[in-house]
Amino acid sequence: MVLRIFTCLIAVFLIGGRFSPLLAQKKSKQKKEDNSPERIILADKGQTLYRIVVPSAATADEQKAANVLQDYLLQISGAALPIIEADRSRSRYEIVLGQNERLGELGLPINLNELKEDGFLIKTDSLRLIIAGGNEKGTLYGVYSFLEKYLGCRMYSPKVKVVPRQATIMLDKIDDLQVPVIGFRDTHYRVTWDEEYTDWHKLDHDAKGGRPDWGMWVHTFNELVPPDVYYDEHPEYFAMVNGKRLPTQLCLTNHDVLDITIQNLRRKIAENPEAKYWSVSQNDNRNFCTCDNCKAIDDREDSPSGSIIQFVNQVADQFPDKMISTLAYEYGRAAPKTLIPRDNVNIMLCSIEAYRDKPIEADTTSADFVKDVQDWGKIAKDIIVWDYVIQFNHLISPFPNLHTLKPNIQFFAKNGVNALFEQGNREVGGEFAALRAYLLSKLMWNPEEDVARLMSDFLNGYYGAAAKPIQQYIDEMTQAQAASSQPLRIFGSPNEASTSYLSPELMKRYEELFNAAELAVADSVQLLERVRIARLPLEYAWMEQAKKKYAGEGGVFQKFGDRWEASTTFRSKVDDFTDLCIREGVTQVKEWSTSPDEYRTANYRLLAQGMNEHLAYGKKVTFISPGNNAVTAEHAKMLTDGVRGSQDYTYNWFSFSGQDLEVVIDLEELQPVRRIESAYFQYGFWLRLFPRKVEYSLSADGENYTVVSAVNNTLPIDQYGGQQRDFIGEFTPQNARYVKVKAYSIGNTPGWHPGAGRPANMLIDEIVVE
Template structure:
């Protein structure tokens, strides 16, 4: 309005001719066509030599200029910038092509011809694919990026770093409004050291989150540049097609050919691999990376030819690299990736990967309580990183930041994420895949996703600053007690000196960072956090979700303790009852998981509803002092000498297993179960039950059948029940099954239970040819 008032006064003083002259002069100086001057414009003061006023009171002289032949990513960058500037300032800046006129007031995006006109030199080779430059030049703002998404990444960084925007999760964004956007001088060049950046958290798959945080995956979590990802031997040489007629194509393990891995020195295997890979590439020719990599087991080939190479090279990676090099020769325009994982992690002595071979190095064995570069237990892994770095031109690290058996469980590893990523970057790693939770939910999922994404782009950022910013933005005034919770749990872990493992459990931590005393302290902190935001339903829900892992840990420890202090069951007036504090947790826990959309609480198995069902199964089974309770168990198979001393006691101690096979389940492999229980005196019996656990993906498989028989003398047994299994072994989730025999009452002293294993797994199974594991938790006699 000030500009219009000045024009009106000029018109009144000098007349119409002067008025027209002033208008023409203003348009000439601004460089804008008449049609653009419909609104009042912000005044560019003398300070404009060092500052740019992009918008002022819902007005702006600026426009967004894209290259004449803009790429889809550059066009998207312009639309993103336009949209957010509108939300921040209320001003919709026009988007124009570089060949549509000139102005002094421009935001120049992308690899734009306007750069040369303005004398702005940019080294695009230095920017690579994703790097960018944000720069002020006189009155211009320039955001220019590498050949892929660099310009788009530059726009999101500009919004975050210079305008205060945040995207904490796909559903939580901060867009501060500003009446005036004023920019100080900027000269910000960013080129990531980690060129391929991916973290496996479901929430990061949302399209804008992916772009905002500069991640390399699509909306399904896939990687478009990868035609095949990992564990591909069976896909390239399918056992169902070849094993029966050509077992020699597969691993020789303990003198027997098994379809667990490939025989990598068999010429026919190489030929079939190349043929099938060629077909797959023809179906997806734009993909660059193709994995030719070991299956997820340790049964590699030990035939004479394979063993000779591996012994010469000092590692089974020898036969792997020789084979993959031969494949890579056939595809010079593609990159053939292979795993340096478990048995193949150590680099070969003399063999070198070809230039078009990618090494995917996996850190599955290292601890998560100390940074890799400080942990004495990680010495071998550090050596492997360094040795592969000397011989391979293309390395991607597959790192792990999750506790697999308990996806919703306290896992205090946040303090090692930054130093570990920095360690890899320092040793020449240019691609990283951080395996988090592929399912929805988990401990601090949003925080972990945020930190990892930021650190993959720049490993040298201050993680405390990043964390505090996130906690404040995501939890509001509850941030302080939640940060205290994170700090105190970390301190307890470090003080204990105990290792933190990705296959650990909440009950392993009962003497370290999840002691009863510490749990009470953590509950107090969350009570404080909830009270701080109890008037804000959204923040309160987020705090309760952050509390879920603590609730889960309490329930899991209760199952382990069972009848002990804080266990599931308590004896009241001579009767075992479910402890009310534990019963009260399961429904609120499950309901909140369902509201959040949590899919699994354990890798590959156990949905929240299945977890609830397992808990209620435990409640209903109760703590029973049945006829066989605490009675002696004699092992006929497997032999007692091969079992732990507590094996017999586990079968009659009244303690029942639940969804997790890691505790309260007696496990063994490759044998039938045959045991005899002495009831110590003759008693009437009418029912015998035994419970078994199946997690077939990891070889835990139900018995084919269970036979029950009884005896008075312990030598002559009468059959009283036969229960056949009717459940398949190709359902890889967790299953619990009670095998129950009921019969007419009879007097009994001895009870025999025989459960028949299926033997070795069939050829189609992921653990093909390996002995099945049987898991049993209790034999109940009534």
């Protein structure tokens, strides 16, 4: 009892001595009507009259919203607002959260159904602040939007957050209703894999990038009808391709396949009953079934999506309370002519073929895709677009597509798309990864956002005084790309851009801008590190272009007299680039392959090989296989030009499909030969495979050859990552003028391979004779 009296006396003293601004507000407000337009003072000099009111049966997300609001208000103002339940005592000084019974008591006409799952209303009513949200995370999203829009908080990345201190939190009248057009929003950048970032930016994945609403995500035919279980005994379950059954896709008109799919899907749903979406979708290859029954449906529907939709509709009928998702991807992208997806069928439409230099709707080369989006929008109730916003072969490379993000998302929303998966970089890093994730997340929530304002806000908050030169860098590169009229491809490269937005002149200009950016933040270790990370794509582009040039000005090697030496600039850039990538946590520089250390190793290999003017250097190469139709004049020179390939298989590698390599090199005179080597590239799951054996032969007359060495391949062909291997033959020196190299292809890939039955590609870069 004594303690209670003492506490009350202290409270009276505090109110009298320190609450005067708030008490003034209280007295003033009591004289006004409840709908007074005057400002609300939530906190002043660390004190408050307010408390946070949650529903008496608050959901976990509503309770979380209250805790988040309480924590940030304390950080901003020093005021600790208590959290109470709605069945406790009433006050006019309340922040009312969630689907709260207080709303009915106050007689506020809020249509909670209008908010759907994620929408929210932020509203002032007399002295109260109301943040009411939809059935799922709406209230939590509303709290984060209130903190950002009205209190100046920012979360640019999980590591870069702004919480401005305010002695007084004063609110003008607010009436802010937000309901997203895009119901499911996922930005596939590793930088977003953080619980608070995900909630702050209203994304539909968890802290590890997973999607809890999805039981199975994509490319699931093999998972539902596993070839290793069924193919040997039942090849008829699988696709008829060129007259042969292959385990590439399913035969979608086989009744047993339907039964097995339903049975296995039912088992998976029982293991994860909370998931709403379940993918029944094609594998990631183009070898679909062309048996008579499947072909008849596809011909009738003018698209292979015909047999897909007929099959998936039958699956969906068995699971009326779930959404069955399927891909409209590559061969199955066009909508069927007469078939209609069931209401519980989700169409996952993929934009993989589209260029990125112009908005999709404005690009004539994307006219077919635009039509497909419009056609599916007319017949499907639930559509998710899988969109692509990065250059996959070069994850850390300049890619000026930021200006297309908003119009593309607007186009999708306009055509009935209610879900978006923006595929950026599943690995750590990538060009402006934090900026891209930030812009995409904001635009998916509201496609009408002002991108210029968002970008300016981000650059200033993230890079400080370096914002201006970095903004200039982005603007000038975007303008250079537009002026070039060259397409921007998601499978392009810095070398492809060397005649457009990454020309030698522009590269020098970009260097100047980044020098200015670094100088502007030289006194801040954190900001300088962020600027240097932003510069990584430029450094990467410089190195890749140097490797393409290889020798001479701007190349990896320069000649001094009769001696070739490695560029000291290139050598230093390799280590600086790799070390910064590792410090930042970058995992890959190419999709599925090439860690920073592997990138360093590939470049060290190049430096170690050097510019070697060996016996066959510059000599004529005659092709026996592949035939003339696969060999250009450039190819004929490529195998003896001294230029070595690296981790990018699209440059300095001669590639051909489905044949052995057999060539003869004329050394022009008889001379002793003791060593022959040739280099090959493998990217196993993408049909770029090592030869099974390489054979070297010598001849003095060009007619009679003697095999001097044979090297067998011992590496498997089931790896995602890129590998390079030198097949080296060493032997007792023999006099010869002609050198024959024969590399034996593995032929068509085996049935278990993702490219089953398709011819393998062979890649070779240089034949060295010593």
